[in-house]
Amino acid sequence: MNILIWNVHGPWTTAFVTGRHRYLLPTLSGRGPWGQGRPTTWEWPADAIEVTPERLADTDVDVVVVQRLEEIALTARWLRRTPGRGVAAVYLEHTAPRGPAATSRHPMADRDDLTLVHVTAFNALMWDAGRTPTAVVEPGIADPGHRYTGELPAAAVVVNEPLRRHRITGTDLLPGLSRAAPLDVFGAGTGGLGERLGCETRIRGLGALPPQRMHAELARRRIYLHPARWTSLDLALIEAMQLGMPVVALATTEAPAAVAPAAGLCATDPGRLTRALAELVADPERARAHGAAARAHALRRYGLRRFLRDWDVLLERVVADHRSRRPRVDRRRDTHLRVVRPAVEPRR
Template structure:
């Protein structure tokens, strides 16, 4: 019988979204990430940004075909259409496959056909909104909502400013709400942190220090028009920080207007609410407990990693059953 590792699944994936990989790595399984000599895009290995544990093992890309894995976990189209064929052996190409869809469709919001059509691949969405909008033709489609861990950091809100956490915001334009950010900042004190926005006074804060850093700000603002639910939004809520943003995509399902923050599609309304929170710190502090409780209900890290491990074991069990049937048919 094949060497299935049911109790401690061995997962091959790529380091595409470092924060997601970090939270995924908090589960009871082993994750292998490839790297190449240049540590180029998709092949950076563990990297130096996140405090991964010993269960995240980086391996040379040219050695992938010589290592035993149980599951291949894709996180972008390049992984699925190119990387697997560059790295995997013929035997490894037959392993169970899962594709994480981190984003809603870009080409068309409702009619875009998902590129994964291989019928035995499981597609996992990170939000129900993603699942709703993608036209997917494979039978096994799941949703595993985000899980985050913020330690003992709690919201303080003593700094009379709002904070935005987005990488490369200027280059990502209207979809990520760069114009909205600029408009709001004309009327409300607003800082931006993240890579690629130095011209906006932005700086990059390493993930282990991020929660303590943003906890000082009065509120968190997401100017994004169209995206999946950002992990930084979940993290802000988990420390008890009021969140403001557009009333679009998944955000209406996680923000209770006037209780855990404010959402609206009228930017002027949001600006008024920001000014209110800046003027009344007690209002922001009053929202903090409700925000944190909402986040604990929605974004439990224990729920998140348990759902992932259950899916890994389910996929391995299915493969084991198919293998046994094939073995028995030979006799």
């Protein structure tokens, strides 16, 4: 199958392109958000191919995976086929709604020509999609290996732009949590974070690291801390669990489903999180036991094989449904007749 997809979320796309298909990545001379092509920091297979807009019009595409609204117009212009009508399409939603959670209408609501795919059941629950067919395919990652040492009595946090995103990522909670354990914060925009929060001796911003180095550094910390209030399921959380790290997490969005009880603690009370951090820092053997449970759970639920299988099932159904309901001309009235298909649920 030939799949047109933009490189939007690097870790997610890295897992997706390891499947058995051919992945076409729009590429512009200046790169940028609409034509990044292949990344320079990840090792991708040869079947992930860079394609210029000029070549796309003459390229056979079976399905397009849309992740941003602007990609619909770009696909129509570059491929000369409208997603959902001229070519099979899914709209992949990575995030939870930012507006009123229970009443936010998704931009793809009430469409019968594509499938809306969510990365978590929580996101699917909160977005109002109307009658648009929906599916949930949970993330999956390649196993980074059981690399946990926990040699440093500190908690690791991974977050991008913590000062700009602030309450969304739980940045305001970090000073209080740092009283229980030093916090080493990785990710873009973390430089000078401790100084900005008035905790320069307890919070260190260590910046963004290449994946392999990031895994090694995370595994040296005793605990993984996930303080986000309102994000989707961060792949860094899954990576930390597969590395064998125990987890202390704020129980919001998908985190309660993602973090098994034996993996550490998932709670909405910052006081409980603070106490858990202190206890695990002081008890390396207990931390190691929680980390082993976290790894076993994450491998079962968020393994790469399951992820790719679920996407294969979904995309095969979407392409088959598109081919069976291509608009056909009613010569009497010159109108387009379409068949509305039910929602597709991937296999578990």
